[in-house]
Amino acid sequence: MFKETILKEIDDIKARYPDPKSALLPTLYIAQREFGWLSHEAMHVVAQSLNLPEAMVRGTASFYTMFKHKPMGRHLIQLCTNVSCMILGAERLVDFLKNRYSLEPNITTTDRRFSLVIMECIGACDRGPAMLVNTDFHDSLTEERIEEILEKYK
């Protein structure tokens, strides 16, 4: 079960809606934050704290690709390789990540520092290539810039 403080946080979310079902997505985010990813245990705890059926929690969670469905590294890199970014060299960046950090799409580095997910357009087509690291946004990427940025994420 969650700690008291987190239960309190969930209660506050529940209070916003007439139906506890509506609190499911925000609570899944909390669980992801606390457990690192949406393990069965995490989803079980979410089901318990909202008094919702477990199968419903899993069905909902599994629909969204932006939830983490397997253990991830400390920092999640979401790199766009959609058309504009691709033209501006995103593919080279994928190779660079592989060579420099042994980081491949859908893989976590052995030191659990980074995970990489390839994204569709993230809305920065005019300043591509672009990526998200956790929730931070970075654009106009080059190999040097990526290295420089990633230095900040230990």
Add this chain to the structure above:
Amino acid sequence: MITININEKEIRLDKPVTVLEAARTAGIKIPTLCAHELLEAYGGCRLCVVEVERMLKLQTACTLIAADGMVIRTKSEAISNARRSILEFLLINHPLDCPVCDKAGECELQDLVNKYGATAGRFKEEKRKVPESHEDRIFTRNMERCVLCTRCVRMCNDVQGASAINIVGRGGRSRMEPFSPTSFNCEYCGNCLTVCPVGAILSRPHLHSLRPWQIDKEVETICPYCGVGCSFVVQVRDESIKRVIPRFGFGLNNGLLCSRGRFGYEVTGSQERIKVPLVRIDGKLHQSTWDYALNLIADKLKDIRDTHGGSAIAGIASPRCTNEDNYVFQKFMRMACKTNNIDSISRIGFASAQRYFEDLLGQGITANIILGLKNSDIILVLGGDPTAVNPILGLSIRAAARNGTKIAVIGNAKGLERFKTLRIVPDIFKEAEVLEYLLTEIFRAKGLRGEKPALDRKIEGLSGKSLKIDIAGLAELKDVLLSGGSVSIVLGMDVVHRSRGHRILFAVAGITYLLEARLYLLSESSNEQGLIDMGCVPDMLPGGRPLVVGDFKKRFETVWKGTIPEKGGLTLMEIIEATKDKKIKVLYVMGENPVFNLPNTSYVKEALKSLDFLVVQDIFLTETAELADVVLPASGWSEKDGTYTNLERRIQLLRKAVNTPSSADDWRTISEISSKMGYEMHYPRAEDIMEEIATVSPLYKDLTYDEIEKGNCLWPYNGEPLRGVVSEIPAAEETFREYKEGLYLAPEKILFHSGTLSRRALALRKICPEPTLKIGTNHAEKLGLKEGDNVSVSTAQGSINVQVSIDTAIKDNKVLLGNNFEGRGVFSLLNYEIDPITKVPGIEGCEVTIEKI
């Protein structure tokens, strides 16, 4: 009035319905895949597309509501093309493995493809691979065959209310799955299985054992397990039941079933059946012949009756036997054996409660229609979990909750945890105080009704007592009950088998009376009500006619041609005690297992051992049969014709489905013994017994099998109920017992089993193979127990070893254990104290120690 036109045919509708429904009522078929009559429209598969004039695109008939003036076509080239394409899409990922799929022959996809074409599809891509899952004990999931119609999920969520499965993933990778194969809150109702249009969910018990067309016959009959009495169809091949299938649109269950009904059918086909009469010689049971055994019984009974009088004989009838069996049984006891010592295991709950309520509130007070629960504003549940004892009734409560009915639970009803509005947990064994408090509060708010003076007086008297109770939620519960809506009360037997259970019954009667509530009694066995109606009670003749009223007695004596003994008989526990005292010398047990099903097993065993002669008629060599002098094989539920009366007092037909040469109908065996004893009974068929019942019992007046077959034979048929109620309510001296902080053992009714019968059903045994002790989280922590630990459970009566299961819903000092498994039934650990009013053996307050082993 709405007028629409489908395929040039004018259709008038009273109310707006979907185009699909309108077409169906007009006999026009529209193909469907995701639509199902028990489920809300979904509009997922698009197969039901039709053309509607002035609408640009094809429309899905299952979601389109008919509007006045609509002109619809269900057949055209465009429609056929659309359907063919949809099917082609569905086949992209389908493995096309019909030759090895159990569903072939009754698969909706197969039929549709057969009709509309697109047999293979043009897609050259690799098919999605999902390995068939055999992780579950009962279901095989083949997600390559799944067409994602979500019928199973909607069934499990919206109808069954278990919400055990869901669609996971998305797009082409979507599939139906439980939360996890190991943590799966499935109730094994199998309702998902029956609505799956394809072979994506299959039942393992008969996997690859049968093709749908390889069936000798289908017989419509009634479930043998609980007092709801669901209808279903059994499919028979080579004189053995291959599976149970529901019939949507029929019976009070409308095609829904619970785990016992759906998977418990193997019982009568068990290898452990007794096949020939057994007679005790030199202390051991030996195989014998029918002639020898029946003569022996007749001689012995005659001898005892003539030397010691009928009062030395007693009979235990069975709530699992038919009305016909029980009618003949009590007639035999009264007329041939000259005794009124007739009772049944129902004394422990249903029969006593039912009698108490009828005495106070009038005959028929508990005859309420299960589906009516949905129309209540408030449902008060106490004394057990309806979703486990009477699962299909439980579904009505869940459905009501979804429609906004307030569900108030007193005590524990796990299956309603997600459906309840409020729940209060009284201090241990203090339900009476809580109910008396509620009764007096209702009396203060609403006053008396003035219709039943005895009841009014007693309620008034009760309000003089000062009741101080402080339980979370009680005030809210009171407000809910007084909020003015219509109230239904669902009473389980856990609060009836108490040494002062009559206090609880009185309070419930009072609340029912003041609130004009509908009262439902949960009933564990299929024919508890019928048993009472047939007169298998010590003080009443068939039709609930009291023995003491001379006029009634005379009427029966004229038809039965003989005299009925004057003296009222003994109740169940009194019979056992009289046996121990050697006052009763012969006991005749029909289809019951008192050694296992009564508290204080060792005492009951001793008592039965001190008998001169014990006859047991059963389908298995039960713990009781092992002690018998003569054991007679009987016929099981699927082997006989007859009727059951369910808890709402609906009479339904049980039909013979299989022939088992070694079985014998209970009523036939008993009539033969009776005739041998000089009291002639000859009935060629079960139907002829009903004919007699219909002449003598005022409640079953003019009832015939034909009439029952039509359905809806509900209380009180053509009969006149007795409306008289008691003028003085019996009272007993109140005793107060303080319960210490310890742990107390109580019986649990589990969903997957039903007494000792179901343990012989292989599928149910797979679902629930072992007894478990349920314990609340708090106590488990205190004792350092984890899920699955082995413990010894000991009381003053003895000790047994079982596994622990932690139940978060248990909030009081109780631990629960079922009474199903050989050598490990809860009753063997309980002692009893008889309630002076209801004569129920009270089994509460049995302190228990639990130790890890």
